[in-house]
Amino acid sequence: MSVTSPVGAPEHAPPVGGPLARLGAAMSDHFRWVVTAWLAVVVLLGAAAPSVFSSLAGAGWQANGSESVAVRELAEQHFGGAGSSALQVVVHSDTAAVDSPEMTAAIAAVTGVLADDARISAVVPPQPGVSISPDGHTAVVLGGAAADPDEMVRAATDLADPLAEIAGDGIEVYPTGASALWSDFNAANHDAMIKAEMISWPVTLAIMVLAFGSLVAAGLPLLLTMAGLVASAGALVLINEIVPISVWAMNFAMMFALALGIDYALFLVVRFRDALRGGASRRMAVAETMDTAGKAVLLSGLTVLVSLSAVLLVPAPAVRTMAVGIMLAVVFVLAATLTLLPAVLGKLGERVNAAALPYARRQQAHSPWFGAWGKVVDRRPWPLALGALAVLALLALPVLGMKVAMPSIQVVPEDAPVRQGYALVQERLGDGVPGTLQIVASTADAEETARIASATEGIAAVTPPMPTSGGAAGLDSVADGTDRVLLQAIPTVDPSDPALAGTLDALRADLPDSAVVGGAPAENLDLQQALNDYLPIVMAVILVLGFVLLLVALRAPVIAFLGTVVSLLSTAAAFGVATLIFQDGHLSGLLGFDPQGFLDGWGPVFFFAMIFAIAMDYTVFLLSTVKEHVERTGDARGAQIEGMARSGRVIFAAAAVMVGVFFSFALAEPLPPKEMGVILGVAVLLDAVLVRLVLLPALLRLTGRAAWWTPRWLDRVLPRISFTHG
Incomplete structure (x- = not known):
């Protein structure tokens, strides 16, 4: 130019x-x-972008290195793919019994569809007393997993339509199991995210036009x-x-x-x-x-x-x-x-x-309105700071009773095939059948394992030991040279019942040393334990690194510390509100969901990182503007007012856009996107209004020049970064 x-x-x-x-x-x-x-x-x-939703993985919800993952791998390698990733197909009729011609034909058709897919290692027909209901009207066909969990989710997606075509004339056919659950959930989640985006874009554009x-x-x-x-x-x-x-x-x-x-x-x-x-x-x-x-x-x-x-x-x-x-x-x-x-x-x-x-x-x-608000904060820092702290503390109180667990079947819509199949299995075969635990033990310990498992509180039944895929026990040994068997332990409770964790712990404590316990519910519980164990580590790393970044940028340890700490307040308050809504059920009718009685287990780790990142985003916008005026004038008190005048409108407008984007996901039907939208939306709203526009400016006023103090030794160590142009 x-x-x-x-x-x-x-x-x-x-x-x-x-x-x-x-x-x-x-x-x-x-x-x-x-x-x-x-x-x-x-x-x-x-x-490559158009294929993103069809190409990406559908599973991955596991704790790498856990006992349950080891069981799944053993089951898939040595027991005909009968691990947690196996496809289960429910065939049901209110009028026809399993041995009737129409049900026999339907089961044969299901077997044919499964057998024709290379991702299915073996097809196990319905077994009396195990996968056929006592009334003889419901049967489960098992398709062993010959691929990794992500590919089995794709298999569930690909086979959904062929299996649905078998249904008719009073016969119902529903894929179920972990792979089908993730398939249906991913489909419902994708549709919900697209709808939320369609809602958020017009809202966002309107806010942007007003802001810009x-x-x-x-x-x-x-x-x-x-x-x-x-x-x-x-x-x-x-x-x-x-x-x-x-x-x-x-x-x-x-x-x-x-x-x-x-x-x-x-x-x-x-x-x-x-x-x-x-x-x-x-x-x-x-x-x-x-x-x-x-x-x-x-x-x-x-x-x-x-x-x-x-x-x-x-x-x-x-x-x-x-x-x-x-x-x-x-x-x-x-x-x-x-x-x-x-x-x-x-x-x-x-x-x-x-x-x-x-x-x-x-x-x-320079916004006159936010400049005037900055003067109000300057005149009354103590009442405003204490008021903001009181509101945030009150909202954060429910966190003390927060419960977390991996999502239940309720995360998919009621009309999803996997949920209908799940309901049929529970109704006809027992509450705990969808959450069957799998036990792999040495052949020598098979009898002892079955005896202890059967006597464990919370176990309704244990299937006979299943030898490795080579046939009789001993003909095909696992990689370490030990002959093993697979047993299925059926709990007495639903997979999402908290009591199941105690049953799993009891089995792992009491069974012989050669026995390892897994299955889909065990994978969820192991993942939840890993998330709980890593939460304090993740929080500590985020807080330390966030403080270091602010310290390097602002060269002021006091305000870097305060800017980091106050970011915790909006996070705690957001999770407190989420506990009231998603765990206790307040506003569930308005938002259109059935509470699970807990928050999704991955939320604390993941949302903490996201909320803290967004909170620090606004912290940087405010403090960098204030520091620019401190560098130019040396007047810390006047810089707080000027910083509010110049960054307040930007923070407010940016927060309005984020709240609009996040709350649009609260309209989604699947529970996890709804939970995500509410938690992030509330966090941004509280952070922008109470923390960045009230509490942090008040703390700047109260600390005064000390907020920007730099010890001599630190001044020599830190790089010189200025936010002033010229």
Whole structure:
């Protein structure tokens, strides 16, 4: 570009500022190259993006290295695939018995469908006393797993329609079991996420138009979001070719790309407009924007990535890959914010205000309303701080009684085939049959294992020992040379009943040393235990790394500590509200769900990381603005007021967008997305309103200059980072 600035300086004058200012100016200078590069990235990765939901893994909800995973692997390798991933098909008729011609034909048809799929190792017909109901009207056909759990979920999806076609003339056919559960849940979850996105996009666009005041400016976050989404979707598909990635990773990536893309764009666009109003040229306005707001955005992005990286410590593939999905989306959105957005802003210049609403033309970066609120906080810091603390503490109290467990069958809609099959099995065969435990023991201990298991409280029945797939016991030994058998222990209670955990512990404590206990419910309980064990580790890592990042950026240990600690308050309050709603059932009628009596077990670990990342996002926006004025004027008290005036509207608008996005997921039918939307939405609402706009400014006022104090030894160690341009 060869356009001259409003004050006559050449557009290509050397920028004043640090590395980010120079990066912004370079992006502005090379608009065509930047746009071409991003188009190439979007096209190349976008070619794989359309298959993201069909390609990604459907399972992965397990604790790697656990006893239950070992049992599943032994069952799949040496017992005809009769592990927890096996497909179970329920065939039922109210009028015809299992030995009737029509039921016999239906069972034969089911057997044929299963046998024709290479992912099924062997088909076990219904067995009297085991998989045929006492009244003879319900039978279960077992298809052994010849593939990994993720592929078995795909098999359940692929075979759903052929199996459904067998039903008719009074005969019902329903796939059930863990693989079918994840298949139906993923389908319902995908539909719910799409519906939520369709609701959130119009709401988001309306909030953006109000926040930006211009249709052109409001479209910029969509540019970042789409580029980040397409690139991250394609990248997930490619990574999935190497390491299985949970389909949930894309669901969270969609949500975070939209929320953070808008946050980052809003912060940069507001600062860019302010620089233009100050008389800067397009290029210099971009440089100033990147040198100030760009640093805050970069620090915010790094904080999000650091928080989510702690989740990678949890030895659960689904949880880890959900974090990977969000991290990829953040990386691409952050890259677009720091490269593509400056290029577009430099090209647009004053046209960023095109199609502006009347009030936007008069809008200044310094908000009179938030400036006035900053003065209120300055005059009454103690009452406001104590009031905010009291509200957050009151909302957090229910956390003391919070219960967590892995999702039950209620996470899928009532009309889902897997839930109908599940209900039939419980009604006709017993409450505990869907949660059958599997025991693998040495042949020598088979009799003793069966005796102890049968006598264990909470076990209704134990099936006869099943030899390895080679035939009689002893003909085919497991890898370590020990002959083993497989027994099925049927509990007396539903798989989601808390009593089952005690039964599992008793079996593992009392059975012979050669015996290991697994099965689908044991996998859930082992995963829940791993999540509980790693929660304090993940929290500690996130808090320490978050503090270190703030310390490096702000060079002030007091405010870095306070900024980190207050982020815990909105998290605790959000989980307190979630306990009241999803565990105790308050507002369940309004939100349209049946409470499980607990929160989903992966929520505390995963949502803590997400909420803390978002909270630190707003912390960075506020404190970086305040620090800029502290550096410029040395007046800590005045900087708090000015920081509120300049960042309050951005924080409020960004939070409104995030709340709109998250609460749209509260309308989803499956329970986990609903739980996710409410917890994150409440967390953002509380954090933005009570923590960032009340409590943290009040703490800045109370600590005064001490908030920005740096010990001499620390001053020598830390890098010098300034948020002031020039």
